[in-house]
Amino acid sequence: MLRKVVxxxxxxxxxFTLEFTxxxxxxxxxxxxxxxxxxxxxxxxxxxRVQNRLLAQDLSPYLFNLDITHEYIQTLRDGQGPxxxxxxxxxYLEQSAATAHLKGRNNSTDEDTHGLRFRAAYNPDFALExxxxxxxxxxxxxxxxEYYRCEWxxxxxxxxxxxxxxxxxxxxxxxxxxxxxxADYYLQGIIGNNLTPAERVELTRTYRSLRxxxxxxxxxxxxxxxxxxxxxxxxxxxxxxxxxxxxxxSWESSLVPHLDDLPFTFVGKGExxxxxxxxxxxxxxxxxxxxLVEEPENHLSFTRMNVLIAKIxxxxxxxxxxxxxxxxxxxxxxxxxxxxxxxxxxxxxxxxLTPGTQDYFRKLAGYDTLxxxxxxxxxxxxxxxxxxxxxxxxxxxxxxxxIHDGVDVISVGLSFRRFLELAVxxxxxxxxxxxxxxxxxxxxxxxxxxxxxxxxISVHVGAAGGGNTLEPQLLAANSRxxxxxxxxxxxxxxxxxxxxxxxxxxxxALAIFESETTITMPGYIRDAIA
Amino acid sequence: xPSPRQLAVIAAAGSRKTExxxxxxxAHPYKRVLLTTYTLNNLACxxxxxxxxxxxxxxxITITSWYSFLSRHWCRPYQRTVLGTPGVLRGxxxxxxxxxxxxxxxxxxxxxxxxxxxxxxRVADFAVKADAAAGGAxxxxxxxxxxxxxxxxxxxxxxYDLDVLDSLLHSGIHVxxxxxxxxxxxxxxxxxxxxxxxxxxxxxxxxxxxxVCTIEHRTVSYRCNQAICDFADAxxxxxxxxxxxxxxxxxxxxxxxxxxxxxxxxxxxxxxAVLRHNARTDTLGLPAINFGASKGSTFxxxxxFPTTPIRTYLRTRDPSGLAAEARSKLYVAVTRAxxxxxxxx
Numbered sequence: 001m002l003r004k005v006v007x008x009x010x011x012x013x014x015x016f017t018l019e020f021t022x023x024x025x026x027x028x029x030x031x032x033x034x035x036x037x038x039x040x041x042x043x044x045x046x047x048x049r050v051q052n053r054l055l056a057q058d059l060s061p062y063l064f065n066l067d068i069t070h071e072y073i074q075t076l077r078d079g080q081g082p083x084x085x086x087x088x089x090x091x092y093l094e095q096s097a098a099t100a101h102l103k104g105r106n107n108s109t110d111e112d113t114h115g116l117r118f119r120a121a122y123n124p125d126f127a128l129e130x131x132x133x134x135x136x137x138x139x140x141x142x143x144x145x146e147y148y149r150c151e152w153x154x155x156x157x158x159x160x161x162x163x164x165x166x167x168x169x170x171x172x173x174x175x176x177x178x179x180x181x182x183a184d185y186y187l188q189g190i191i192g193n194n195l196t197p198a199e200r201v202e203l204t205r206t207y208r209s210l211r212x213x214x215x216x217x218x219x220x221x222x223x224x225x226x227x228x229x230x231x232x233x234x235x236x237x238x239x240x241x242x243x244x245x246x247x248x249x250s251w252e253s254s255l256v257p258h259l260d261d262l263p264f265t266f267v268g269k270g271e272x273x274x275x276x277x278x279x280x281x282x283x284x285x286x287x288x289x290x291x292l293v294e295e296p297e298n299h300l301s302f303t304r305m306n307v308l309i310a311k312i313x314x315x316x317x318x319x320x321x322x323x324x325x326x327x328x329x330x331x332x333x334x335x336x337x338x339x340x341x342x343x344x345x346x347x348x349x350x351x352x353l354t355p356g357t358q359d360y361f362r363k364l365a366g367y368d369t370l371x372x373x374x375x376x377x378x379x380x381x382x383x384x385x386x387x388x389x390x391x392x393x394x395x396x397x398x399x400x401x402x403i404h405d406g407v408d409v410i411s412v413g414l415s416f417r418r419f420l421e422l423a424v425x426x427x428x429x430x431x432x433x434x435x436x437x438x439x440x441x442x443x444x445x446x447x448x449x450x451x452x453x454x455x456x457i458s459v460h461v462g463a464a465g466g467g468n469t470l471e472p473q474l475l476a477a478n479s480r481x482x483x484x485x486x487x488x489x490x491x492x493x494x495x496x497x498x499x500x501x502x503x504x505x506x507x508x509a510l511a512i513f514e515s516e517t518t519i520t521m522p523g524y525i526r527d528a529i530a
Numbered sequence: 531x532p533s534p535r536q537l538a539v540i541a542a543a544g545s546r547k548t549e550x551x552x553x554x555x556x557a558h559p560y561k562r563v564l565l566t567t568y569t570l571n572n573l574a575c576x577x578x579x580x581x582x583x584x585x586x587x588x589x590x591i592t593i594t595s596w597y598s599f600l601s602r603h604w605c606r607p608y609q610r611t612v613l614g615t616p617g618v619l620r621g622x623x624x625x626x627x628x629x630x631x632x633x634x635x636x637x638x639x640x641x642x643x644x645x646x647x648x649x650x651x652r653v654a655d656f657a658v659k660a661d662a663a664a665g666g667a668x669x670x671x672x673x674x675x676x677x678x679x680x681x682x683x684x685x686x687x688x689x690y691d692l693d694v695l696d697s698l699l700h701s702g703i704h705v706x707x708x709x710x711x712x713x714x715x716x717x718x719x720x721x722x723x724x725x726x727x728x729x730x731x732x733x734x735x736x737x738x739x740x741x742v743c744t745i746e747h748r749t750v751s752y753r754c755n756q757a758i759c760d761f762a763d764a765x766x767x768x769x770x771x772x773x774x775x776x777x778x779x780x781x782x783x784x785x786x787x788x789x790x791x792x793x794x795x796x797x798x799x800x801x802x803a804v805l806r807h808n809a810r811t812d813t814l815g816l817p818a819i820n821f822g823a824s825k826g827s828t829f830x831x832x833x834x835f836p837t838t839p840i841r842t843y844l845r846t847r848d849p850s851g852l853a854a855e856a857r858s859k860l861y862v863a864v865t866r867a868x869x870x871x872x873x874x875x
Contacts, residue, residue: 112608
């Protein structure tokens with residue numbers, strides 16, 4: 001099982017540490033926060049491969065972190081001699097009999113523990129070439145990866161091979177289905193991994209004898225005899241036909257999985273990706289096997305995704321899974337508690353969510369929790385009319401709609417507390433805009449005291465004199481005449497106007513949102529958007 | 531008092547000591563076993579004998595040379611305690627001379643060459659230092675990896691190797707060492723540490739550790755006949771004498787002298803293995819094996835081209851006239867034979 005990954009100078013990550021929990025780990029983040037990079041890095045250190053190619057043979061300078069690349073080049077141009085930067089992925093593993101040989105202190109934290117390290121570092125054998133390379137710093141654009149060598153070691157400092165790595169990983173990236181001859185690379189891997197060693201030996205043996213039988217088949221023998229009798233035009237040696245039984249031609253390259261008698265590659269992409277996920281999940285539980293799933297929502301219809309998520313949940317009880325997702329649905333279903341919000345240097349977890357809140361989001365699986373998680377700042381309101389008014393208020397003050405500034409206005413009904421519970425561990429700047437509903441605003445605010453103790457959370461309640469809800473509050477802040485103008489109405493009393501507004505909440509809010517007239521916003525809304 | 535956990539078998543040539551550890555290792559399939567020895571010749575010999583007995587090398591057995599054992603399990607895992615940085619060490623440098631004028635405080639250059647290969651003569655030194663600096667972590671790591679460690683030809687270990695052996699003997703791993711102090715033909719390195727214990731003195735070194743290690747003497751040779759045993763025993767009058775269990779009589783038998791004139795006929799008639807001191811020895815054109823390299827082998831008959839000290843010994847029969855190494859090599863050479871050892875005079 002994986003305990004922790006430390007990534008240095010790889011892609012987006014300059015110095016990144018992420019601890020894993022047993023079971024499900026759901027990686028969430030905006031585009032370009034490195035969700036896929038984490039999966040890629042874990043897979044790299046377990047297989048030596050990136051996108052199915054051995055990195056040691058294919059090290060690209062573009063895999064190096066951009067900041068470190070710029071810094072390195074700048075230092076060179078400043079006339080100094082910086083050490084060419086290393087790229088490191090350290091994967092810390094749980095102690096077990098299978099990982100015992102990987103124990104040592106060759107890791108970034110100097111812990112005496114079990115793990116694997118992939119490192120690309122400058123190779124001093126290229127000293128002459130490198131000297132020529134740095135002689136003209138102005139022409140340098142990238143890190144000279146061609147003078148690097150890759151090492152794949154255990155924390156014991158000894159080289160490892162794909163065979164000696166005790167943890168296997170299935171990467172399931174439904175979006176990228178690559179095909180080789182026969183079964184595709186990781187489908188092969190998944191099938192191979194599903195079999196016990198004894199079954200694998202049996203499969204290999206049967207396949208081998210099948211090929212050998214081919215040569216013994218009477219009709220083939222006859223053909224071969226005929227060929228032997230043919231006088232050699234090119235060579236004096238005997239010519240005969242047989243099947244390649246070299247290592248290259250093992251069962252993996254010839255056997256193709258079939259779904260309902262249809263070769264796997266002819267099955268729809270959605271089916272392929274769910275099958276791959278399920279094959280990976282079906283592995284034996286006792287194995288040190290990690291499943292890396294990239295965006296399971298890809299290629300899947302909503303119903304099929306629902307089925308798949310239910311299966312993932314059921315099958316993953318005793319194993320470690322890393323999932324990246326863009327989908328609030330997937331996130332809510334799999335459980336917010338397992339969420340890891342990626343940052344530049346690590347991950348943020350929603351530890352300490354109450355079971356009630358977890359359950360709430362799981363039931364409201366369609367709810368857009370990711371909006372709160374990914375926003376830089378959130379304003380929580382009760383309903384769509386409040387949302388429109390707040391948007392307008394924000395634009396009046398800041399000149400742009402809130403979403404421009406990464407501020408998300410989210411209507412959450414009466415579930416403010418559920419969302420605030422999410423906001424606390426995220427330390428997300430959050431404002432609540434709420435009615436006083438006839439209560440003393442101070443009392444209403446006091447109800448959120450446990451949240452407002454955090455300086456990043458504020459609660460804004462309609463003032464006492466301004467009415468119970470948004471509509472009278474708006475009227476209190478503006479004249480009846482002004483509002484009548486905006487709505488195209490002509491109510492003679494405040495009472496009638498409020499009644500109209502309350503019965504046509506959204507229409508009125510939309511009219512205000514679109515109106516060219518200057519509108520005075522109630523004080524509590526102005527505070528919230530400040 | 532509980533009996534010591536560890537076992538040292540001090541045995542005469544042909545007493546089946548390698549056979550003993552192979553049998554033990556194969557008998558414990560539920561233990562994780564490491565088999566190691568100093569010379570690559572002997573390592574190959576062990577490997578081949580396991581194949582012969584078990585048809586493959588079972589997964590629970592790891593066979594590794596002493597150098598590779600040190601480098602893999604002692605030096606690399608805790609290299610940063612000595613070198614300051616991780617991931618420096620690569621292989622072992624068996625070629626270069628030790629660098630001069632580099633103080634031990636410059637550990638990077640004192641222990642390894644530019645590429646990061648450890649100098650062969652400093653591997654054990656490094657191993658001991660890394661383990662000590664890591665607070666015994668290397669030994670604890672090995673305890674998690676192996677239940678039993680078997681060391682063949684223990685008399686080849688010397689200097690810092692003995693400190694490694696000492697740590698192993700005091701660890702939770704069951705350690706069995708076998709060896710013959712009379713067959714000390716190689717020293718693993720050229721340091722001054724533990725100099726007094728090189729070669730034949732390994733028995734004395736083990737003798738100081740009887741609290742953790744039982745010493746067992748095996749004095750029956752299944753290979754050499756009694757005449758050969760007696761000749762070999764006479765070289766080491768301080769050690770227990772050997773009894774032969776080879777009662778077969780195959781002519782020629784015993785210790786012989788052979789004139790150069792009779793050599794050709796002898797070789798044609800009996801097909802003996804020809805043993806020599808080194809490649810510079812004139813063997814009259816016969817293909818031959820060096821004394822040192824013949825260790826571990828068995829032949830029906832051998833022919834030995836004696837060195838000057840050996841010729842002197844044959845005359846005087848005074849072992850004190852033979853230097854330690856020459857005595858070992860003579861012992862090894864003569865005990866290769868089951869039936870006869872002929873000296874070319």
